[in-house]
Amino acid sequence: xxGDFLSLASVVGFVSGNLILRLIAVAIVAFIVVSIGSLIEIxxxxxxxxxxMSRYGPTEVGRYGSLQLFADAIKFISKEVFxxxxxxxxxxxIVPVLAVATSFVVxxxxxxxxxxxxxxxxxxHPSSFVISNFDPSLLVAFGFFAMxxxxxxxxxxxxxxxxxxxxxxxxxxxxxxxxIPLVLSFLSVVALTRSLNLFQIIEVQSASWxxxxxxxxxxxxxxxxxLAELERTPFDLTEADSELVAGWNTEYGGSKFLLVYLSEYxxxxxxxAIITCLFLGGWVGPAPIPGLVWIFVKTIVVFxxxxxxxxxxxxxxxxxxxxxxxxxxxxxxxxxLVLTPYVANFAVVHHLLTL
Amino acid sequence: xxxxxxxxxxxxxxxxAIVGYAAEFIPRLLIKSKxxxxxxxxxxxxxxxxGTSRVRFRIQxxxxxxxxxxxxxVAAIAIxxxxxxxxxxxxxxxxxxxxxxxxxxxxAAKGELEWL
Numbered sequence: 081x082x083g084d085f086l087s088l089a090s091v092v093g094f095v096s097g098n099l100i101l102r103l104i105a106v107a108i109v110a111f112i113v114v115s116i117g118s119l120i121e122i123x124x125x126x127x128x129x130x131x132x133m134s135r136y137g138p139t140e141v142g143r144y145g146s147l148q149l150f151a152d153a154i155k156f157i158s159k160e161v162f163x164x165x166x167x168x169x170x171x172x173x174i175v176p177v178l179a180v181a182t183s184f185v186v187x188x189x190x191x192x193x194x195x196x197x198x199x200x201x202x203x204x205h206p207s208s209f210v211i212s213n214f215d216p217s218l219l220v221a222f223g224f225f226a227m228x229x230x231x232x233x234x235x236x237x238x239x240x241x242x243x244x245x246x247x248x249x250x251x252x253x254x255x256x257x258x259x260i261p262l263v264l265s266f267l268s269v270v271a272l273t274r275s276l277n278l279f280q281i282i283e284v285q286s287a288s289w290x291x292x293x294x295x296x297x298x299x300x301x302x303x304x305x306x307l308a309e310l311e312r313t314p315f316d317l318t319e320a321d322s323e324l325v326a327g328w329n330t331e332y333g334g335s336k337f338l339l340v341y342l343s344e345y346x347x348x349x350x351x352x353a354i355i356t357c358l359f360l361g362g363w364v365g366p367a368p369i370p371g372l373v374w375i376f377v378k379t380i381v382v383f384x385x386x387x388x389x390x391x392x393x394x395x396x397x398x399x400x401x402x403x404x405x406x407x408x409x410x411x412x413x414x415x416x417l418v419l420t421p422y423v424a425n426f427a428v429v430h431h432l433l434t435l
Numbered sequence: 436x437x438x439x440x441x442x443x444x445x446x447x448x449x450x451x452a453i454v455g456y457a458a459e460f461i462p463r464l465l466i467k468s469k470x471x472x473x474x475x476x477x478x479x480x481x482x483x484x485x486g487t488s489r490v491r492f493r494i495q496x497x498x499x500x501x502x503x504x505x506x507x508x509v510a511a512i513a514i515x516x517x518x519x520x521x522x523x524x525x526x527x528x529x530x531x532x533x534x535x536x537x538x539x540x541x542x543a544a545k546g547e548l549e550w551l
Contacts, residue, residue: 403549
């Protein structure tokens with residue numbers, strides 16, 4: 081064992097030479113990013129939300145309650161594991177695992193790996209650790225994003241309780257109602273850049289105005305549809321506590337509930353990151369700060385806005401929610417999608433956008 | 436999308452599944468479970484559950500599901516249009532979008548989209 085063999089550069093060279101090792105390295109990096117992101121998100125959710133409502137939030141464990149999340153995780157993991165008698169054992173056990181896995185796959189398509197590898201000097205071949213730069217990356221992300229209704233239905237049915245069944249069906253109705261406006265409103269960004277690659281969308285955006293301005297209606301529609309897809313207030317009918325106890329995950333306890341909760345926050349992180357990449361310019365920023373900081377901070381800011389919306393608005397009724405989805409969001413996203421080519425032409429003519 | 440991305444999806448899925456599996460099944464080895472009748476019951480605020488838990492549910496969910504499947508096909512057809520709108524004829528897509536809006540209008544006028 082010479083010192084040369086153990087040097088970082090040679091380890092990086094060895095890992096980048098082997099496809100599987102490289103992919104595992106990228107996946108572990110993505111997992112670290114999303115874990116840190118979820119921890120920050122849950123802390124913001126609890127503390128910022130509490131401050132808006134004139135409460136204190138967690139204060140006891142750690143300074144300003146910062147270790148509360150770890151205490152909660154330890155409590156969840158050390159709880160007794162059991163399956164209720166009426167539950168369908170196989171499906172009941174596998175749904176939380178699948179929920180975490182499918183929400184985590186969404187991160188394949190989000191260019192965090194590029195942002196991380198661009199931190200390191202050129203001798204480590206930064207671009208060889210990027211896998212998110214492929215063509216229909218947006219479709220892959222939304223494909224795995226759309227797995228949720230199936231899992232929610234399975235989990236709700238398998239729980240063996242009336243609350244979980246009704247909660248599961250309600251969740252599925254909500255998720256599929258907002259799927260179409262979600263797809264149509266991100267398609268108008270696609271129509272502007274003529275690419276399904278998040279990488280290229282960010283690169284086009286870096287040379288133009290942010291799409292938040294060029295595509296403001298699409299941004300508003302996408303944000304509303306995303307709020308509903310993430311099952312957050314004002315659209316948290318899926319776990320309306322006063323009606324359905326906790327929705328489809330009522331019967332999940334202990335470490336299984338921890339997984340369900342974690343998958344919810346991974347989805348929230350991925351959703352905020354997709355909003356960041358589509359409309360806010362991804363890793364591009366006005367100041368010479370590393371791209372990772374930009375994309376991470378923007379994602380957290382988007383999530384904070386979602387928490388703010390959660391604190392500020394009451395929950396809508398289910399008929400209001402379905403009306404909004406079908407009668408307002410679908411028609412307006414269709415109209416805006418058909419108008420987008422004209423916007424693109426206008427933007428190109430006035431040098432707001434270079435293709 | 437090449438081999439690399441396909442394998443990448445598999446590796447990401449496997450990592451997520453391993454972490455999830457470990458979090459779910461390792462506590463099972465360490466913590467002894469004491470089963471009691473109350474604990475194994477479905478949660479209904481402490482009452483004894485009445486009847487089966489797999490209750491019948493409203494037919495309306497089915498209508499939403501059918502509407503979703505139909506319109507999702509339209510959205511899927513819109514994807515290639517959005518990528519290449521400067522290269523292809525717009526008429527078929529506009530007809531599809533127009534008929535989708537007409538169907539939603541018909542549904543809404545008939546009151547099928549109301550939640551009863």
